[in-house]
Amino acid sequence: MNKKRILLSLSIIVAVGAIVVGATISQFSDVEKSTGNTFTAGTIDIAIDGDNPWTDHYDIPDLKPGETGYINFNIQNFGENPVNVSKLLSNFQNTGGVQDYDCSSLGGKTSSEPECVAEGTTRKDDVQSKIEYDLYVEVYKNADDKIWWQEIFNPDEKKTLTQVYGGGTPVALGMIPVGGHMLVKQSYHFVYNAGNEYQGDTLSFDMTINGEQLTGADGYASVVLENKRIGEPDWDIVQDDIFGTLKYKTQGPEFVYAFTGKAPLASHNYVLAVGYNSSTDVDTQIGTGTTDVSGNITINGSFDTHSLTNAKAWLVPEENWSSGMNWSGFPGIVPKFLWETGLITYVEN
Numbered sequence: 001m002n003k004k005r006i007l008l009s010l011s012i013i014v015a016v017g018a019i020v021v022g023a024t025i026s027q028f029s030d031v032e033k034s035t036g037n038t039f040t041a042g043t044i045d046i047a048i049d050g051d052n053p054w055t056d057h058y059d060i061p062d063l064k065p066g067e068t069g070y071i072n073f074n075i076q077n078f079g080e081n082p083v084n085v086s087k088l089l090s091n092f093q094n095t096g097g098v099q100d101y102d103c104s105s106l107g108g109k110t111s112s113e114p115e116c117v118a119e120g121t122t123r124k125d126d127v128q129s130k131i132e133y134d135l136y137v138e139v140y141k142n143a144d145d146k147i148w149w150q151e152i153f154n155p156d157e158k159k160t161l162t163q164v165y166g167g168g169t170p171v172a173l174g175m176i177p178v179g180g181h182m183l184v185k186q187s188y189h190f191v192y193n194a195g196n197e198y199q200g201d202t203l204s205f206d207m208t209i210n211g212e213q214l215t216g217a218d219g220y221a222s223v224v225l226e227n228k229r230i231g232e233p234d235w236d237i238v239q240d241d242i243f244g245t246l247k248y249k250t251q252g253p254e255f256v257y258a259f260t261g262k263a264p265l266a267s268h269n270y271v272l273a274v275g276y277n278s279s280t281d282v283d284t285q286i287g288t289g290t291t292d293v294s295g296n297i298t299i300n301g302s303f304d305t306h307s308l309t310n311a312k313a314w315l316v317p318e319e320n321w322s323s324g325m326n327w328s329g330f331p332g333i334v335p336k337f338l339w340e341t342g343l344i345t346y347v348e349n
Contacts, residue, residue, distance in 0.1 A: 046076060048074070049074050050076065058071045058207075060188065064190065065193070065195075066190065066191075067190055068189045071188070072184065073184055074181050074183055075176060075182045075184060076176075076180075077176040077179065077181065079178065079211075082345045083176050083211040084172070084211070084213075085209065085212075087135075087170060087207070087208070088165065088171070088207070089164075089206070089207055090165065090205065092128050092204075094126060095201070095202045097200035097202040100112075101113055101115070103119070105119075106121065106123060111201070112196075115196050115198075115199040118197040119197045124197040127198060128161040128203055130194040130198060131161045131188050131203070132155065132159065132188075133159055133164055133188060134187050135152040135171065135186050136185045136186075137149065137150050138183040138185075139177075139182050139343065140180050140181050143181075147343070149234075150237070150341060151236040173342075174341065174342035175343045177343070177345070221249075221344065223245070223248075223313060223343075224244070224246075224342070225243060225244045225245070225246060225261065225338035226338060227337070228339050229334065230331055230334050231331075241262060242295065243261055243262065244260060244263070244315060244338050245261060246259045248344065249346070255303050255304070255308070255348075257299075257301065257302070257303075258300045259298065259299045259315070260296075260298045260299075261297060261315075261338065262291075262295045262296050262297070263291045263297050263315055263338060264335055265295065265317060267290070267292065269317070270299075270315050271288050271315075271321040273286065274286055274305060274344065276308075276311045276312050282311075282314045282316070285321065286303040288318070305348075307348045308346040310345065312339075312343065312344070313340050314340065315337060317333070317336050317337065320336075
């Protein structure tokens with residue numbers, strides 16, 4: 001009897017299934033077909049001083065304590081998409097250079113008698129710890145139209161190559177638009193108190209320029225907003241723990257974003273704004289938020305900004321926003337903001 005019940009149940013299920021199929025077939029329908037749809041992969045392609053691949057090298061000879069060497073170059077964006085650019089110095093190699101003096105205390109040769117005396121029984125070949133570094137960039141959307149600039153490290157900060165690049169982390173330079181270029185200016189200052197132990201020493205290193213598409217593996221592009229100071233140098237990034245990261249979708253019907261960070265003012269109302277008007281200010285409020293007692297803030301959402309091309313993003317104190325920027329109190333208000341460290345691009349579609 002159990003077998004019969006089971007067979008009967010199956011028969012009912014099949015019968016019901018047949019009825020459903022029959023009803024589906026009898027529905028009115030219409031089919032439209034779109035043909036020739038394509039997805040085309042864009043290109044990311046940069047060149048350095050017109051060279052692609054980049055094989056050039058730079059030499060700064062006979063640098064003495066208190067003197068400065070300069071290395072400047074242009075990065076061109078020859079691809080079809082905006083590109084985020086970063087720079088890394090790595091593979092630091094120190095040698096004693098030309099060594100003609102017999103130094104018995106070291107059991108070998110040095111470049112000179114003063115170097116032998118200064119080093120005693122231990123060689124000191126770490127020139128990168130005695131080179132202070134500064135870095136400045138300018139972005140042009142074509143040959144001559146400068147649209148953005150940034151002081152990343154300035155001489156007053158006295159950051160050595162070891163401090164900037166010793167951890168192996170690239171330094172973000174900013175975004176280059178399609179057809180644009182970035183002028184990179186760097187100086188290498190040999191500190192005055194380096195001492196005779198560095199006489200004749202030679203430092204070599206690799207310089208890597210990396211260009212990447214704006215969108216990351218998580219589907220979002222990102223830009224860091226930093227607190228800055230103005231004067232000499234102009235719009236210099238303050239190297240501290242006050243900053244935020246704006247993540248955003250580069251395409252879509254609305255500008256989808258997520259901002260999180262630490263602002264200069266605690267327990268304070270802020271406006272998150274984007275854009276780039278004729279005065280080079282942001283011009284569109286996309287969200288608001290309030291910092292906690294430690295200055296931490298999170299603002300998420302979406303907004304119909306329309307397309308944004310080479311735009312900025314700022315975190316603005318509420319009192320400095322009234323349907324646009326209110327510059328009352330400038331320049332004293334500058335340390336209260338978070339400012340872009342690169343331009344953003346979004347396509348409304």
